Amino acid sequence: MSTTATSPQPGKPQSQETGSERTRPAVDAGPVVTFKPVTWKLPVTLLALGVVALIFFGLLGPHQTAKFGISSSGDFFQLPAIEVPAFVGGIVLSVIMLALAGYALFLKTRNQRPPRWLPVTFMVLFVAAFLIWVVGGARTPSISLAGLIAGSVTLAVPLVFGSLSGVLCERVGVVNIAIEGQLLGGAFTAAIVATLTHNPFVGLLAAAVAGAAVSMVLALFSIKYVVNQIIVGVVLNVLVSGVTGFLFSTVMQADKEMFNAPGRLPIIDIPVLSSIPVLGPILFKQSVVGYLMYAAVLLVWVGLFKTKWGLRVRAVGEHPQAADTMGIKVNATRFWNVTLGGAIAGIGGSFFTLVAIDSFTKEISGGRGFIALAALIFGRWNPIGAFFAALLFGFADNLQSIVTIIGTPVPSQFMAMLPYLVTVLAVAGLVGRSRPPAASGIPYVKG
Known part of the structure; x- marks a missing residue:
């Protein structure tokens, strides 16, 4: 008996026979998936x-x-x-x-x-x-929980609008450090336009336009001219602060009745519903800006996670090259999203001059744009999360004032520090992994 040896054919897996058994070639099971171990x-x-x-x-x-x-x-x-x-x-x-x-x-x-x-x-x-x-x-160990919560929501209104602006911008890949400038520009424009037109509602619209204008500058330099987004945002904050401060000193203070008496937006009280304990004043006894806050949170969340527009926005923020391959205009999407975010922040700025007080003062935003940025991170770049994070900051701000009144031994400076400490713990992973969109802060140059 003779056996014929055949040479193996290239490109084909080999098998070996041993008696009646055949050892089959190894099958590639694909990449091995490794799981990150749980940390302490x-x-x-x-x-x-x-x-x-x-x-x-x-x-x-x-x-x-x-x-x-x-x-x-x-x-x-x-x-x-x-x-x-x-x-x-x-x-x-x-x-x-x-x-x-x-x-x-x-x-x-x-x-x-x-x-x-x-x-x-x-x-x-x-x-x-x-x-x-x-x-x-405290010396007087009694506090109104309903008043504490309602006041916290009121103080959180500009923070919510600012954090929503940050969500819209960072979800599309642009870091919005200029939230402070957008809030301040909206507050100033709302005051002066409402005063000139004798209509606070016109001032509210003007605030949105002013916030959008500041964002357009951010978008123009960071998207079209590929300037560092952090630097542009910081410069815009300083620029808006300087311009509004100069105009306040030279124009508004010269004739307050003509340029700085905007009046206030009315508080809309929904009968019966506004009398529900705790929830009534929060949900059904708000100014127009307060009701717009709830609507904005809902619309941004639905838009980002339940619509085709939101899918494209998130694709641009996570992988702009892949989005471009699918026919999405990356830079145009970024430009208009940043502009929309600025308009929302401008509406939040109008709260200072049309709701909280009825006039503009220098640096009226008081750094709340940066607090909104912290709320955005704490909320993990989600509109709902940013909303509750902003409420936490508003809660700490309101509690800081209340503990001074009731005479507690806790220093008010500690209360002012508390939300930032919570943010640090959140970013460190206390409430889960905190990861921004993959392309956030990275300019896209089509090549």
């Missing part, structure tokens, strides 16, 4: 905060009873005030926080990621324990 960062952070809460809010906490009023005199029906013994409340909430931290540690030992509700619940409990500690240690 979140469990350790929660444990540290839980220990801090137990020591300061519990063991060293005050022994008075903290009283939180829910209803006001004009509410449709009255709800009893919540009374919490500060010492006991601090201990109980701290123990629950430590239990949540222990659960996170247990999941880490099994290499499992904690559910998203865990850090959110922990932070809610931490804020509640902190509030009980602050109020319980």
